[in-house]
Amino acid sequence: TTLPDDAYFDTWITNNALTLLDRAPDDRPWYLEVNLQNPHHPWDITESMHRWYREPSVEFPLPLFNTEDIAPETHQEVRRNWAATVEHLDSCLGRLVARVCARGDLDDTVIVFTSDHGEMLGDYDQWQKLSPLQASVGVPLVIAGPGVVAFGRADAPMTTLDLTASFLEWAGLNPGDDLDSRSLVDYLGARARRHRDLVFSGLSAWRMVFDGRFKLVRGYDPAKRIGGDVFEPMHVPLDETERLQRERPQLLTMSPLNFPRSFSG
Structure with missing residues (x-):
């Protein structure tokens, strides 16, 4: 984009959020929700944001299982942006956190960072969201503040x-x-x-159930290169996927991965 840095939308949103923070009351609780836009297609960036990532030495992994007729250089440019x-x-x-700290509110404020969806970035020939695969439905959830025990990463299913x-x-x-x-x-708070044994998701014709390690999807469009039931293991090395595929019929019968009766698909 030719926009200057101070006119870039996330900068503008942040500046307005800081103004609202300055107006927050000192004598009673306050709540502020800040909806930043990035990272999001079309990954438009300013010249200063692009400057460092244009270096040829900055390389990113290419998409997984991508068969599209797209040059590797184009994939690199997309991922740099x-x-x-x-x-x-x-x-x-x-x-934003620095301003909360400057107000003296950091020790009394719960800060939550999350997203509404992920990004496929070309994996499995897919872009943006709408997919039940983890790159699309998996989102970050970072929480800090009073009553939150700092125990690092949590893999428990949650939504x-x-x-x-x-x-x-x-x-x-x-x-x-x-x-x-x-x-x-x-x-x-430990x-x-x-927290949960299972989480569910769905869009259009597909439905998904996930127990934190294994994910079962039904009704996914075969045109998306993965037809029928999708069984996506989490945190499993690529060389283990063939063994899991052989064991798939048995894994599909495992409780609690059986779909509840109310879970259509």
Whole structure:
């Protein structure tokens, strides 16, 4: 883009968020939601964001299982721009956290960072979102603040739906039992060993169930190169996938990966 840095949309959003932070009350709780746009197609970046990533020495892995007629150099350019948007996002978050700290509110503020979807970036010939594969449905969820035990990475299944009940509980309200959302507060405070056994997702014709290690998908469009039931193992080396494929019929019968009766697909 030819836009200057201060007119770039995530910079503009961050500047406005900082203004709202400055207006936040000092004598009562406040809530601020900041919806940054990147990283997102078409990965448009400013000249200064592009400057470092144009170096030939900066190389990124090429997409997995990609058969498209796209030159490797083009894939590299796309991934450089994607990385530049991630770096800019990080700088925006840094500015926001620094302002919370400057207000003296850091020790009393729960900070949550997440996303609404992932990005395929050419893996399996797919781009953007809409896929049940992990690069699309898997999103970061980073939470820090009072009552949150710093235990590093957590692989327990959870969903962004759970943030609704969590925010209500952090605000001192009872989420009730009628929500699909389940509060993360006890899990984050190390008062619960596990949050959920399964998470579900779906879009159009496909439905997915995931237990934190294995994922089963039904109804996925065969035109997406992966037809029928998709069985996607997590954290498994590539050389193990053939063995898992042989064991797939047995794995599909494992509880709790059997679909509930209400889970259509």
